[in-house]
Amino acid sequence: xxxxxxxxxxxxxxxxxxxxxxxxxxxxxxxxxxxxxxxxxxxxxxxxxxxxxxxxxxxxxxxxxxxxxxxxxxxxxxxxxxxxxxxxxxxxxxxxxxxxxxxxxxxxxxxxxxxxxxxxxxxxxxxxxxxxxxxxxxxxxxxxxxxxxxxxxxxxxxxxxxxxxxxxxxxxxxxxxxxxxxxxxxxxxxxxxxxxxxxxxxxxxxxxxxxxxxxxxxxxxxxxxxxxxxxxxxxxxxxxxxxxxxxxxxxxxxxxxxxxxxxxxxxxxxxxxxxxxxxxxxxxxxxxxxxxxxxxxxxxxxxxxxxxxxxxxxxxxxxxxxxxxxxxxxxxxxxxxxxxxxxxxxxxxxxxxxxxxxxxxxxxxxxxxxxx
Amino acid sequence: xxxxxxxxxxxxxxxxxxxxxxxxxxxxxxxxxxxxxxxxxxxxxxxxxxxxxxxxxxxxxxxxxxxxxxxxxxxxxxxxxxxxxxxxxxxxxxxxxxxxxxxxxxxxxxxxxxxxxxxxxxxxxxxxxxxxxxxxxxxxxxxxxxxxxxxxxxxxxxxxxxxxxxxxxxxxxxxxxxxxxxxxxxxxxxxxxxxxxxxxxxxxxxxxxxxxxxxxxxxxxxxxxxxxxxxxxxxxxxxxxxxxxxxxxxxxxxxxxxxxxxxxxxxxxxxxxxxxxxxxxxxxxxxxxxxxxxxxxxxxxxxxxxxxxxxxxxxxxxxxxxxxxxxxxxxxxxxxxxxxxxxxxxxxxxxxxxxxxxxxxxxxx
Numbered sequence: 001x002x003x004x005x006x007x008x009x010x011x012x013x014x015x016x017x018x019x020x021x022x023x024x025x026x027x028x029x030x031x032x033x034x035x036x037x038x039x040x041x042x043x044x045x046x047x048x049x050x051x052x053x054x055x056x057x058x059x060x061x062x063x064x065x066x067x068x069x070x071x072x073x074x075x076x077x078x079x080x081x082x083x084x085x086x087x088x089x090x091x092x093x094x095x096x097x098x099x100x101x102x103x104x105x106x107x108x109x110x111x112x113x114x115x116x117x118x119x120x121x122x123x124x125x126x127x128x129x130x131x132x133x134x135x136x137x138x139x140x141x142x143x144x145x146x147x148x149x150x151x152x153x154x155x156x157x158x159x160x161x162x163x164x165x166x167x168x169x170x171x172x173x174x175x176x177x178x179x180x181x182x183x184x185x186x187x188x189x190x191x192x193x194x195x196x197x198x199x200x201x202x203x204x205x206x207x208x209x210x211x212x213x214x215x216x217x218x219x220x221x222x223x224x225x226x227x228x229x230x231x232x233x234x235x236x237x238x239x240x241x242x243x244x245x246x247x248x249x250x251x252x253x254x255x256x257x258x259x260x261x262x263x264x265x266x267x268x269x270x271x272x273x274x275x276x277x278x279x280x281x282x283x284x285x286x287x288x289x290x291x292x293x294x295x296x297x298x299x300x301x302x303x304x305x306x307x308x309x310x311x312x313x314x315x316x317x318x319x320x321x322x323x324x325x326x327x328x329x330x331x332x333x334x335x336x337x338x339x340x341x342x343x344x345x346x347x348x349x350x351x352x353x354x355x356x357x358x359x360x361x362x363x364x365x366x367x368x369x370x371x372x
Numbered sequence: 373x374x375x376x377x378x379x380x381x382x383x384x385x386x387x388x389x390x391x392x393x394x395x396x397x398x399x400x401x402x403x404x405x406x407x408x409x410x411x412x413x414x415x416x417x418x419x420x421x422x423x424x425x426x427x428x429x430x431x432x433x434x435x436x437x438x439x440x441x442x443x444x445x446x447x448x449x450x451x452x453x454x455x456x457x458x459x460x461x462x463x464x465x466x467x468x469x470x471x472x473x474x475x476x477x478x479x480x481x482x483x484x485x486x487x488x489x490x491x492x493x494x495x496x497x498x499x500x501x502x503x504x505x506x507x508x509x510x511x512x513x514x515x516x517x518x519x520x521x522x523x524x525x526x527x528x529x530x531x532x533x534x535x536x537x538x539x540x541x542x543x544x545x546x547x548x549x550x551x552x553x554x555x556x557x558x559x560x561x562x563x564x565x566x567x568x569x570x571x572x573x574x575x576x577x578x579x580x581x582x583x584x585x586x587x588x589x590x591x592x593x594x595x596x597x598x599x600x601x602x603x604x605x606x607x608x609x610x611x612x613x614x615x616x617x618x619x620x621x622x623x624x625x626x627x628x629x630x631x632x633x634x635x636x637x638x639x640x641x642x643x644x645x646x647x648x649x650x651x652x653x654x655x656x657x658x659x660x661x662x663x664x665x666x667x668x669x670x671x672x673x674x675x676x677x678x679x680x681x682x683x684x685x686x687x688x689x690x691x692x693x694x695x696x697x698x699x700x701x702x703x704x705x706x707x708x709x710x711x712x713x714x715x716x717x718x719x720x721x722x723x724x725x726x727x728x729x730x731x732x733x734x735x736x737x
Contacts, residue, residue, distance in 0.1 A: 060694075088694020090701075111697065187583050192669035193691035194485070194700075219695045220483060221669075227586050227680050228669030230691060237555065 047072075047338050050330035051079035058084075058092020058105030061196055061250055062133040062315040065348040066105065069339045072347065080331055089196050096318055097121050102328045103336070104318040105132075107196025108219075109296045118318065125322025125372070128294040130364050132339055134354040136279035137201055137311045138254035139262040141246040142239050143167055145182060150175050152265035153208035153310075159246060160188050160205060161213055162225045167244060175265070182244075189235045189247030192228030194219040200313040201248045207301045208267075208310070250313075251279075252352025266310050267302040278309035279354035286314070288360070293321055293367045295360070312354065322372050333371050340365040461709040468702025476706065481671045482688060484703035485696060491703050493685070493710050495671040500684040500711065503588050503663070504656035506677060507595035512649055514596075515603035522604075523611035524633060535608065542601035550662030553594035558666075561590045565678035580679030586668035588682040594662050599652040606651065610644030611637055643726045650722030657715055660686040685711045 056066075063086035070082045087095070089106040096104035097117045109129055110118055118127035139156065141149055146167070151159075155171045158164045164171055168181040191198045196219060203217035215222040229235045232249040236257045239245045246262075251274060254261050263271040272278050285303040290296040301310045317336060324332060338344050345355035356364065469476050471489050479492020518538065522531045565584035572578045618636040627635060664687040668680035689704045696704060 090695040090697055091693070094698075094701075114697070185583075192664070192667075194695040196695065218483065219485060220692070222483070227583060228667075229586075230665050234554070234665070241559065 047076045048334050049077035049080065050334035051077070052327055052331040053081040054083070054102050054328055054331045054335060055100065056082070056084045056092075056103045056105065056317075057087045057095050057101050058318075059089045059107045059196060059315050060086040061107050061135050061313060062105050062353075064252055064351045065133040065353050066339075068348050068351060069335070069344055072344070073335055073338050077334070080334070082331070082335055093118070093318065096127070102319075102324070102332055105315060106318055107313060107315050108199060109316065110318065122320035123323040125320055126292075126294065127318055128292075128321045128367070129290060129296045129316040129318055130336070130340070130367060131295055131297050131314045131356060131360060132317045132336075132364070133315045133348070134279060134283050134356060135197075135313045135315060135352065136251045136274055136309060136354055137197060137204075137248050137313055138251045138259070138274050139246065139248050139264060139311070140236070140239055140254050140259040141262055142243060142260065143182065143184060143246075144243050146179060147260060148176070148179065149260065149262040150265065150271040151262050153205075154212060156264070157205045157209035157212035159186060160190075160223055160226070161215070162188070162223070163212060175271075184244035187242055187245045188223075188226035189229055189238055189242075189245055190221040190223065190226055191232070191235065192221075192230050196315070197232065197248065197250055197313060201311065204301045204311045248311075250352060251354075255350075255352050264310060266308050267304045268306055268308065270307065272307060272309045274309045276349045276354045278307050279312045280357055281305050281308040282310055282312050283314070283354065283360070284357040286360075288363075293370070295364065295367070297360075319371065321367075321370075324371060329371065333368060336368045336371075337365065340368055457712070461705055461712060464702050465706035465709050466702075468699050469706050471699050472703070480673065482692075482703070484700040489699050489703070493707055495673045496683055496685045496688050496707060497710060497714065498673050499588070499667075499682050500657060500686070500714065503591045503595060503667075503682060503684060504653055506588065506592035507599055507656045508649065508653055510592060511596035511599045511652065512603060515600050515648075515652075516607055516645070518600075518604045519608040519611055520633060520637075522608050524629070524637065535605065538601050538604050541597075542605070546598060546659060546662045547665075549594050549598050550665035553590060553662065553666040557590060557593060558585050561585060561587070561593065565589060568678060576675045577677050580676045583680045584678050586666060586680045586682075588667070588677040591663050591667045591682055591684075592677070594666050595656045595659055598659060598662065599656050602655055603648050603652040606648035607641070607645050610641040610648065613644070614640045646725050647722060650718060653718055654715055657711065657718065658686055659684075660690045663687040664690040 063084065066084045070084060074080050074082065084105065089104075089108055092101060092104035092106055093110060093114060095101035097114065099121055106129075110127065115127065121127065139151065143149070151172070152175050155164070155175050158171060165186055166183050167186060168183045172181060173179075198221050199217055199219045202213070202215065202221070202223075205213035206215070206217050213223075221228065227238065227245075229238050229247075232253045235247040235249050236253045236259060239247050239259060240257065249259070253259070254274075261274050263273050266272050282299060282301075282303055282305070283297075285305050285308065286297045286299045288295050289298045296316075297314050299312060299314065303310065317339075319332065319336070340356075340361060342355070342358075342361060345361060349355060355361070468484065468489075472479075472484070472491055473488050474481075474490040474492050476492055478494050479490060480495040482491045482496065483489070484491040518534075522535050522538075526534065562585035565578075565587065566582070568578040569581060569584075573581075614637045618640060619632050622632045622636045663684050667682045667684065667687055669683050669691070670681045671683060672681050685707045689708060692700060692704055
């Protein structure tokens, strides 16, 4: 009898738990912000509202920008529910191909093997790449007594390939005339997780100095030595603790933690500081390599344009040019139309992104308007 | 009436109640048990009493059969889940291993997303086993010490409080351990590594001259702290199971407290301890995110434990999955299959050890 009573109690408790849990999830799904409030960074005129739900996932490099845009858009448009999961470019592409994502954010273009699969998913139209967020990669360092580090590409490649091991090496001295450099050992920091940032950074190194950097480019770090850290936040945290460390992070992490950012030598012979403008110069000189409305971009790391900061990363949204589901299409066009507006591009500069150059932006906006 | 009446006590009671007949009556020993008569539909003749005929007959949809199906179903679910996991792993892994241009078992590096995919499990498997083994070497003596203290040395109230704290440690999520290890344990380990190398550098374990910090040593320390509560609370329970008579016999023979522990408690608990350690090992082998945060990565393999580096199967999966291509995902799943096999082998060994020493089993396991 006593046992039974306990059983009943347990049953009641269990039911109550489930009931509460059910309440919880209900609240979560229904929590689309529906109260339009003013004071948004974007003016209402650039936003064409649509309702519905948009599911997207992919690159974490553009996640901060997307989150900001989603917030702005949903503030203006009640009834729009946009979900972007930062699962990584590979997972995003996979979700897009399998149809679970309406668009994918990606740091790299679809591979030749995946492009046909993505086209099949779009049924009537090809899958196209739209450049959306430009993320410069900052070279950050922590060396006691050094605050204005300048590095030529060859010096950078030698540091990360382990050919230069101390901060008072002759090559670093030559790049920084007049600076007093300590004899501290150099500790290079790189990503332990596979990432588009590593891919772009190593692509830069292998392009500008293939004799010193012989490891090609890959999402997984292949260089020798150094310390591996999980995520850009891992690199930023470790850098703050270690005298003599140098690493590479997305610009936003360098800004958020006020890390020392090195000036990088460009092909025009200048040491260029990283700013939204100097990263924009490099993007403006990039070539569009895709056909038709497909806008894959090839960045010219050796650009001789004046004032260019050469290490930048372009992240794409991969969408169907045609054959989008009729339920998702209005919101897809509305949201991407907003993200490709100049107001939206400007609104994420303080998050560590550089705006798309105007020529590219207008073409992206025109393509978004044509999506069907 | 609920009190069972022993013959002796009944006699004593009846003897005591002889003077006062109005006392409680305890002498009725023919208790009538009310056996519920079930509506068995009148099938066959009524069975005579005694041959089990008075027992309730089986009903098709009674609580008995429902409960029986529920329990059997739960048992089957376990099997189905294990088979489903194995099928999933194998189905995803085989195409990737086919595409592998290096030997999957002996290649040391892991680059499945290249134009020519080359990857092998060797360094990851070695790193997994190595870091777990060191974690056990660090944590098991401490855990047994704590458990013995709690079960045999500490004051009762202190012991229950401490035991509660230890169990609380088991409730800390692994990512918290990882972040803590990365942000706070890192510096002490880095300095300790330098000290180890300075004075014990002649031992190959401490042969590296840096950089230090994000090493197998840091990973093993974090793992050791994570394994500690499991091993401690299990072995505490095992120690408590020692029959008091064994301990009292040892005491009666003039044994000191330490000798009681050595002669009575430890031999009796051995199979249970092995099971506890193996469970801890299982946790260490499968630990993912904490190691992904604290290990230095890379695919080098060496006996050295203080040099930056080290990687495990689970950490490699956590680091690589998000950006992996088709082959990369399959490759990571194949590595998961290897981890599955390693844990299986560990469990089988643990079972075998416990089974061989079953003479001590009792209720210890």
